[in-house]
Amino acid sequence: MNDAVDPFEAIKVVFFQECDELLGDLEAGLLAIEGGDTELETVNAVFRAVHSVKGGAGAFGLEDLVRFAHVFETLMDEVRAGRKACDDTMVKTLLRASDVLADHIAAARGQADPVDAARSAGLVAELEALTRGEVYVAPAAPVSDPVMDALATDRTGMDAGLAGGEAQAEAPFEPVPVMPGLPQADEFGFRPVVFDLKALDTLPPPAVANGWRVVFRPRGRMYAHANEAGLMLRELARLGQATVTLDASELPDLEAMSAEEGYLSWTVDIVGASESDVRDVFDFVGSDCDTTFTALADVAASAEAAPAFDIAALLARAQAEVAAPMMLEPIVSMAVAPPAPGAAPVPAAGTAPGTTTAATARPAASASPAASPSVTAASAAPTIRVDLDRVDRLINVVGELVIQQAMLAQRVVESGLARSSGISVGLEDLELLTREIQDSVMAIRAQPVKSVFQRMPRLVREVAEMTGKRVRLVTAGEDTEVDKTVVERLAEPITHMLRNAIDHGLEGPDDRVAAGKPAEGTVRLAALHRSGRIVIEISDDGRGINRERVRGIAVSKGLVAEDASLSDEEIDNLIFLPGFSTADTVSDISGRGVGMDVVRRSIQALGGRITIASSPGKGSVFTLSLPLTLAVMDGMVVSAAEQTLVAPLTAIVESLLPRAADVHHVGGHDAVITFREKFVPLIDVAQVMGFRTEPVPPSSGVAVIVETEAGVRAALLFDAIQGQRQVVIKSLETNYQQVPGIAAATILGDGRVALILDVDALVTNARRKPVRADLKMAS
Amino acid sequence: MMMMNETPSSSTTASSSTIRELIAFRIGEQEFCIDIMSVREIRGWTPATPLPRAPGYMKGVINLRGAVLPIVDLAARFGLATTEPSARHVIMVAHVGGRLVGLLVDAVSDIIQMDGATLQATPDMASDQVKAFVKGLFALEGRMISLVELGWIIPDVEAQAA
Numbered sequence: 017m018n019d020a021v022d023p024f025e026a027i028k029v030v031f032f033q034e035c036d037e038l039l040g041d042l043e044a045g046l047l048a049i050e051g052g053d054t055e056l057e058t059v060n061a062v063f064r065a066v067h068s069v070k071g072g073a074g075a076f077g078l079e080d081l082v083r084f085a086h087v088f089e090t091l092m093d094e095v096r097a098g099r100k101a102c103d104d105t106m107v108k109t110l111l112r113a114s115d116v117l118a119d120h121i122a123a124a125r126g127q128a129d130p131v132d133a134a135r136s137a138g139l140v141a142e143l144e145a146l147t148r149g150e151v152y153v154a155p156a157a158p159v160s161d162p163v164m165d166a167l168a169t170d171r172t173g174m175d176a177g178l179a180g181g182e183a184q185a186e187a188p189f190e191p192v193p194v195m196p197g198l199p200q201a202d203e204f205g206f207r208p209v210v211f212d213l214k215a216l217d218t219l220p221p222p223a224v225a226n227g228w229r230v231v232f233r234p235r236g237r238m239y240a241h242a243n244e245a246g247l248m249l250r251e252l253a254r255l256g257q258a259t260v261t262l263d264a265s266e267l268p269d270l271e272a273m274s275a276e277e278g279y280l281s282w283t284v285d286i287v288g289a290s291e292s293d294v295r296d297v298f299d300f301v302g303s304d305c306d307t308t309f310t311a312l313a314d315v316a317a318s319a320e321a322a323p324a325f326d327i328a329a330l331l332a333r334a335q336a337e338v339a340a341p342m343m344l345e346p347i348v349s350m351a352v353a354p355p356a357p358g359a360a361p362v363p364a365a366g367t368a369p370g371t372t373t374a375a376t377a378r379p380a381a382s383a384s385p386a387a388s389p390s391v392t393a394a395s396a397a398p399t400i401r402v403d404l405d406r407v408d409r410l411i412n413v414v415g416e417l418v419i420q421q422a423m424l425a426q427r428v429v430e431s432g433l434a435r436s437s438g439i440s441v442g443l444e445d446l447e448l449l450t451r452e453i454q455d456s457v458m459a460i461r462a463q464p465v466k467s468v469f470q471r472m473p474r475l476v477r478e479v480a481e482m483t484g485k486r487v488r489l490v491t492a493g494e495d496t497e498v499d500k501t502v503v504e505r506l507a508e509p510i511t512h513m514l515r516n517a518i519d520h521g522l523e524g525p526d527d528r529v530a531a532g533k534p535a536e537g538t539v540r541l542a543a544l545h546r547s548g549r550i551v552i553e554i555s556d557d558g559r560g561i562n563r564e565r566v567r568g569i570a571v572s573k574g575l576v577a578e579d580a581s582l583s584d585e586e587i588d589n590l591i592f593l594p595g596f597s598t599a600d601t602v603s604d605i606s607g608r609g610v611g612m613d614v615v616r617r618s619i620q621a622l623g624g625r626i627t628i629a630s631s632p633g634k635g636s637v638f639t640l641s642l643p644l645t646l647a648v649m650d651g652m653v654v655s656a657a658e659q660t661l662v663a664p665l666t667a668i669v670e671s672l673l674p675r676a677a678d679v680h681h682v683g684g685h686d687a688v689i690t691f692r693e694k695f696v697p698l699i700d701v702a703q704v705m706g707f708r709t710e711p712v713p714p715s716s717g718v719a720v721i722v723e724t725e726a727g728v729r730a731a732l733l734f735d736a737i738q739g740q741r742q743v744v745i746k747s748l749e750t751n752y753q754q755v756p757g758i759a760a761a762t763i764l765g766d767g768r769v770a771l772i773l774d775v776d777a778l779v780t781n782a783r784r785k786p787v788r789a790d791l792k793m794a795s
Numbered sequence: 796m797m798m799m800n801e802t803p804s805s806s807t808t809a810s811s812s813t814i815r816e817l818i819a820f821r822i823g824e825q826e827f828c829i830d831i832m833s834v835r836e837i838r839g840w841t842p843a844t845p846l847p848r849a850p851g852y853m854k855g856v857i858n859l860r861g862a863v864l865p866i867v868d869l870a871a872r873f874g875l876a877t878t879e880p881s882a883r884h885v886i887m888v889a890h891v892g893g894r895l896v897g898l899l900v901d902a903v904s905d906i907i908q909m910d911g912a913t914l915q916a917t918p919d920m921a922s923d924q925v926k927a928f929v930k931g932l933f934a935l936e937g938r939m940i941s942l943v944e945l946g947w948i949i950p951d952v953e954a955q956a957a
Binding site for chain 2: 412415748752757767768771
């Protein structure tokens with residue numbers, strides 16, 4: 017990951033990053049299809065994803081990956097062309113194929129063992145069987161029979177027209193019966209095989225048989241992806257003697273022209289080049305343009321069959337339309353000699369003989385594809401890939417900057433400079449800028465949780481397969497944004513919890529039916545923002561927590577005393593204890609007894625909390641509540657027994673000055689305060705923290721009403737409120753360990769460390785345990 | 796406790812015949828030393844923010860250029876009298892495990908070289924608390940210096956709960 021890395025390796029890293037995204041698109045697309053999405057664009061997206069993986073893998077020589085992707089792509093191409101219906105079985109196979117594709121990528125990346133050859137081969141066979149199940153021969157399939165090739169060619173041209181037409185939402189296309197050897201005009205009047213080049217001087221003698229004809233019709237997308245048709249034509253010209261024919265017949269009138277569409281197509285006859293070389297040129301743009309490859313021998317045969325018909329049809333069409341100048345000259349031919357130095361095909365077309373009448377129209381035409389890449393680049397939000405370490409370093413430095421700025425400001429105040437002095441004014445500007453930089457940097461790290469959610473359908477499929485249960489995963493709120501670190505560290509706990517939900521939560525299909533539920537269980541994974549935190553909910557409609565059993569196991573493992581009286585909530589929480597496992601047998605999926613313990617710890621490490629709500633027979637809901645960012649938060653700076661503390665603003669409801677009459681004592685130590693006609697517990701923070709042993713009269717301090725995640729209210733008693741401030745969160749665990757009642761630390765303007773209170777833990781502990789002022793001394 | 800004893804003894808055998816550079820410091824009348832490679836910097840005492848429910852030897856945390864640094868009163872940790880820190884006390888910032896920890900001592904006295912062969916085992920008379928940290932004794936110019944093992948300076952959460 018440093019500068020010394022081989023540039024090729026660096027590109028490969030980017031390729032694999034792209035693969036991750038493509039796999040996400042692939043899976044999302046397939047799931048959408050499974051869910052009943054019939055949009056052609058969805059199918060296209062799936063095809064593109066597979067194709068791009070294949071294209072990139074080919075460039076890096078990842079043979080296994082290419083082979084698998086190719087078979088996958090072939091089938092997807094059938095689906096895309098509408099020759100194969102995407103039924104339920106098909107989608108299931110495709111989903112499994114996407115899993116294997118992911119395995120292939122992981123293996124190629126060196127992250128995983130080589131793919132199970134039998135599994136891969138099995139799926140290849142399955143995919144091929146599905147592909148073969150069609151009457152038609154796939155054009156993209158490696159068919160070696162030249163007769164079949166010739167038959168397929170005409171239809172392919174039509175299909176390309178069809179796909180292009182629908183993608184551009186143009187006039188509906190009526191399929192025309194295929195007549196082998198007798199090409200039909202599609203609605204564009206696009207005739208790939210009509211104008212043989214025999215009339216041209218540069219045409220090689222009839223020894224055309226050892227060449228290839230490529231009909232190449234770029235779509236707007238291809239230009240948007242920064243590919244240039246001219247360069248590809250030049251590349252073709254290098255392969256052998258090439259004859260390029262421009263077909264501008266699809267050019268609309270200038271007013272109707274969209275700057276981001278591709279209207280031009282070319283027919284290139286190449287003599288002396290192999291098929292694979294020719295196909296390689298289009299490797300990276302395959303899905304962004306329509307291409308057909310035909311052996312020249314077959315072209316000659318079919319072209320001779322009906323040349324007169326073609327010309328007549330074309331003239332009729334040209335006359336029928338309102339005569340724009342360009343319509344008189346729909347096709348311009350030119351020849352490119354193999355080296356073709358400096359002659360970009362598109363502008364060169366203007367210099368070809370017999371083009372004078374079209375001189376006014378053509379510049380606009382040739383400008384269209386050339387201009388489109390820059391236009392598109394400007395309109396689509398450009399993105400860059402940045403190593404996460406660099407962003408993190410930036411965030412750390414900005415954190416230091418904020419602290420330093422605050423310290424400087426405090427020093428200036430202490431030095432007694434007038435507020436109107438130049439230094440003070442400048443410092444205020446600096447503060448604004450610092451805050452702005454901080455906000456901008458934090459925004460860089462905000463990421464949708466989608467990247468984690470996308471990995472889950474596969475997991476659910478696999479676990480469902482292993483457990484023999486039928487599971488439907490429903491996700492919601494994938495676009496909820498949260499700090500990148502949080503996103504990354506969510507994957508593991510969510511994985512654990514989904515596994516548990518399926519393995520332990522859901523019943524088998526028979527049990528479910530017996531219980532009057534649908535045989536297919538539902539697991540729901542949802543993300544949402546709630547009061548400045550992100551909440552992740554994992555719920556299932558299974559059997560719920562078996563409290564009897566959980567309690568029994570906890571007692572038998574010595575985790576709780578036999579006679580302990582536990583509330584339902586407390587019993588549910590037993591599953592988070594280290595070493596607790598309810599699985600009778602240790603399975604591959606869950607049941608090693610580390611799951612929920614690890615989940616809770618990793619959530620706590622993120623400053624989050626996990627709660628369970630379970631109702632027997634109906635299912636369980638696990639709720640994770642996490643901070644949006646791990647770096648800064650808004651806090652209220654308070655003091656308690658000469659110590660400065662920070663209370664998270666998100667937990668604070670309001671603050672008030674307690675009157676002695678509002679405070680009532682309950683028993684020896686505990687007190688409550690009247691807040692909006694309700695008694696809420698009053699917690700003397702300094703005493704709970706062990707900063708002070710003797711209680712002070714509540715009326716001498718300030719009470720801050722807080723609310724926990726669970727909605728429990730309490731009043732925290734401090735000596736004074738210093739103010740509200742955004743603080744940079746510093747982990748105590750980096751160099752020390754978790755401290756009960758303390759969420760983290762921060763550094764204040766005076767350079768000293770202040771502790772950030774964990775309001776939930778404070779309230780919960782104060783409620784359950786007697787206040788022990790001597791705790792600090794105890795150990 | 797078992798684990799506490801394991802670490803010092805196993806590393807004693809590993810280092811028995813090598814020359815090591817150590818940094819010596821003073822707590823009250825006693826002299827101790829630790830491996831110089833584990834010390835990152837030495838700085839003067841700055842007031843620490845106390846931690847709630849922390850053991851008595853945890854003086855609290857200070858800001859070390861943006862990082863939160865826990866301060867351990869070594870005297871209290873070794874079972875000597877608790878230090879009342881003042882401006883002349885010294886904090887040695889040391890790597891302990893994967894963490895950075897500030898060690899509060901009276902003064903840093905010397906940088907010394909020690910031949911591992913001259914190291915003598917901690918006598919059996921020493922208390923468990925001393926044996927947990929002092930992995931050996933050696934003589935230098937008529938003084939006795941205890942070699943300190945830092946591994947268990949800050950207990951893990953489990954150890955503290957037990």
